[in-house]
Amino acid sequence: MNSETKHINSAFDQDLDRLLTLLMAMGGQVENAISKSIQALQMSDLELAEQVIADDQRIDALQEEIHTAAVNCIAIRQPQASDLRMVIAVMRISDSLERSGDHAKNTAKRMPIITQHPHRQDKVASLCRFAKTTQTLLKNALDAFIQTDEGKARQVIAQDFDIDQMHGSLFREFVTYMLEDPTIVTPILHLLFVAKNVERIGDHATGIAEQCVYLITGRIPDDERQRHEDYAYLRDSIAG
């Protein structure tokens, strides 16, 4: 939070500062998990993939810590109105981060199958670009929330449509690989599920940005999303 916007030195503010610090730490670990899972895919690095899987426990532990601290803060400080909404938003965002971490872990778990396919390197390039875009989106969404920056949050929401389009293109690309060479159906299928994991991380980024706009304006900006989704359904139902 901007230092201008908070009432200095109250016990509630100290609790909130601790919650935001924990949330930023959790966000950093989730970004790290996404980044490592992409690198593992690019480099066929099974050891790095194992590390992503093992590290997920730390992310889960941080989520538990945030939930416990948030519930204690609500019980002891009895915050009202926007302070209460803020603490609840931190809990919900930690849920989104935990799920994003799970998607990175799921990507890492698919690595032993994907690496069995000898000519995958050229096939994962677009997927890695897609994953990096989404990773940046999640980082921006979290920054928007921490900095109470409505403009930045709306930029994240606006990119939801690009994420859907990139996912649609990847889906088509992978289907053509399968049709060209049925012997690689299984690894390509796993790459399709990795793309789905990445798309879901993008959804979580949008959700966090929406929480941020809601906290600032009191309204969830769902109109734009709904429109994109309907449009995507008519134009591009193949990509799901």
Place this chain on the structure above:
Amino acid sequence: MNSETKHINSAFDQDLDRLLTLLMAMGGQVENAISKSIQALQMSDLELAEQVIADDQRIDALQEEIHTAAVNCIAIRQPQASDLRMVIAVMRISDSLERSGDHAKNTAKRMPIITQHPHRQDKVASLCRFAKTTQTLLKNALDAFIQTDEGKARQVIAQDFDIDQMHGSLFREFVTYMLEDPTIVTPILHLLFVAKNVERIGDHATGIAEQCVYLITGRIPDDERQRHEDYAYLRDSIAG
């Protein structure tokens, strides 16, 4: 909640009753969405699929209503300890239900592509059985929560492993269809993503059951889940 366990007639109890009534209504609508999406798949009924997509807005509206009521209840009644945890659990369960509804909607959105495939009827039988099992699991998880029934919640958690196994079998079945006939790759891919949606609904059911055990015992029963997951990874990493 059992009538024995609550302090009768307090303003908090009235709020909680209203929250639980809303949660049950939401659960009913989500079960309905899952049930209709399966029926649409079985019967190739595009109209029913459209209805599932349209009805999702009502589920989203109920989630918003629950969140608003929960935040107001916390702000006005300032519940402590187990009462506070209960209200927060209702919010988190409504999030899980909303996501389960989204998975049913996503299944419905894939129908126009899936119905283009003429010989799909025999291919969706196992998928429909899988979906019905998962739908029952979600219903049982919600019942366990409403009835504060730890035994029922643990039964749901124990079935998480079966859900993973059923999903693994479906994955293999669908891959063989693709290998036998590459012309049906696209519709089968969508059936694979439907299976993934169903599996995720199962994950939400498990999550709700875990919330329930946590409320009753004060501990999240994550040990069993972790063990199953690790085992699944070694034995069956293909199914993701």
